Amino acid sequence: MPLLDFIRYHQHLTGTKAGCNEGDCGACTILIGDLHNGELRYRSFTSCLTPLGNARGKHIVTIEGVSMPSLNPIQQALIDNSATQCGFCTPGFVMSLAGFCLSRQVPKRRRAIAAIDGNICRCTGYKSIEKTASIIANFVKQRNETDPVTFAVEQQILPSWFSGIEERLKKLTLSLNGEPAAAGTPIVGGGTDLYVQKPEDIREQSLRFFFDDPSLKGISRQGNKCIFGASSTATDLLESAVMQEYFPQLENYIKLVSSTPIRNMATIAGNFINASPIGDLTIFFLALDTTLEFNTGRILPLRQLYKGYKQLNKTEEEYVCRCWFELPDKDTLFHFEKVSKRTHLDIASVNTAICIRMQDGYISKARISAGGLNPVPGLLTDTAAFLEGQIPDDALVQQACAIAQKEISPISDARGTADYKRLLLEQLIKAHFITLFPSLPIQV
Known part of the structure; x- marks a missing residue:
């Protein structure tokens, strides 16, 4: 079952609200604490999409878990600034801001606001x-080098018993209840899409929980390759020193992917295997010509994974173990674009990424990926081939846009009409070149 159901209907902790059951509204936001590299780490999760099995060995914190005899500074600030009306969404906001207070990142206003990008309020006004x-961010700046949990306890943001959680987790003995699931049993990672698509189907199923498998975690550099485990999350990607070094605009790209709680849960390989035509991470890594390795030892380029709509080039027994791509050198340019109806918590109308290698002013190699335009996420191979060997200029970009139109077959749906999506692709290709070649006078 989803963790939300266990919290509300088994533990009877009803401060955690049941809202959309799709990870969109944030009313069910909780904190999950675990040991990461020997240190206690808390992240916000939407409990409606968190498999109960993924709670194993962790500290689950609901709104009741931050309650004290008097209001904590987060709750008081919400009241003082008239930031709550009906109050249904308020527990989620409190938990997200508590997660910000427990983050080891330098506290800044933009990070405090980013922490609540997964929470929706329908009546207060943002x-x-x-x-x-902003007030909470300024408050947390006082901690300086103090450990976040220690500071939160000292400032009565959290109850005093939080100080003992790290040691309790270290002493916790993990054991499975019953026999491990057999091979061929359905796999669940973060659950962010599986629990939206078929929650009733999987409620009574045996599942294999891969989210915390250490062999499927980690992002590292080996030679000129970046290698990442299949269960690494979008947040792991964002926080990776390797990715930050080679992709200076990484934060701008990843913030377009859903919301903070979902990024904390969503696995990279899960995005690939979901096979959505508009999977953001799929489009990102297609442009980098990413390679997949399955548990069988089979190696497959990501571009060859999709055979048709939701049809994969893999057997039921196969699952992705790790992935890798070649890190860009100084002559390689990369950019990602996405258009959706709202910035956060929304799927793309069209998304696209480009990877270009330059040599002596010419484009020696190009890859352009695009989503939302065909039954499967894929590469615009004809457009990329046309660009190779050319000097970037306005005429080249206009011609590339025309070729790209012949490679797509969008349909009209809730995300926009087919004509609108064609226009979006043209504008986003231009945006790629405007961003990567700012001196070029591209006609938009």
Whole structure:
């Protein structure tokens, strides 16, 4: 079952609200603490999409878990700034801001606001909530080098018993209840899409929980390759020193992918295997010509994974173990673009990425990926081939846009009409070149 159901209907902790059951509204936000490289780490999760099996060996914190005899600074700031009305969404905001207070990142206003990008309020208005986030950010700046949990306890953001959680987790003995699931049993990673698509189907199934498998975690550099485990999350990607070094705009790209709680849960390989035509991470890594390795030892380029809509080039027994791509050198340019109806918590109307290698002013190699335009996420191979050997200029970009139109077959749906998506692709290709070649006078 989803962790939300266990919290509300088995533990009877009803402060955690059941809202959309799709990870969109943030009313069910909780904190999950675990040991990461020997240190206690907390991240926000949407409990409606968190498999109960993924709670194993962790500290689960609901709104009741931050309650004290008097209001904590987060709750008080929300009241002082009139940042709550009906109050249904408020527990989620409190938990997300508590997660910000427990983060080891340098506390900044933009990070406090980013922490609540997975929470929706329908009646208060966001300026009062943003003001609250700013006050909390300024409050947390006082901690300097103090451990986040220690500071939160000292400032009565959290109850005093949080100080003993790290040692309790270290002493916790992990054991499975019953026999391990057999091979061929359905696999669940973060659950962010599986629990939206078929929650009733999987409620009574045996499952294999891969989210915490250490062999499927980690992002590292080996030679000129970046290698990442299949269960690494979008947040792991964002926080990776390797990725930050080679992709200076990484934060701008990843913030377009869903929301903070979902990024904390969503696995990279899960995005690939979901096979959505608009999978953001799929489009990102297609442009980098990423390679997959399955548990059988089979190696497959990501571009060859998709045979048709939701049809994969893999057997039921196969699952992705790790992935890798060649890190860009100084002559390689990369950019990712996405258009959706809202910035956060939304799927793309069209998304696209480009990877270009330059040599003596010419494009020696190009790859352009695009989503939302065909039944499967894929590469615009004809467009890329046309670009190779050419000097970037406005005429080249206009011709490339025309060729790209012949490689797509969009349909009209809730994300936009087919004509609108064609226009979006043209504009986003231009955006790639405007960003990567700012001196070029591209006609838009």
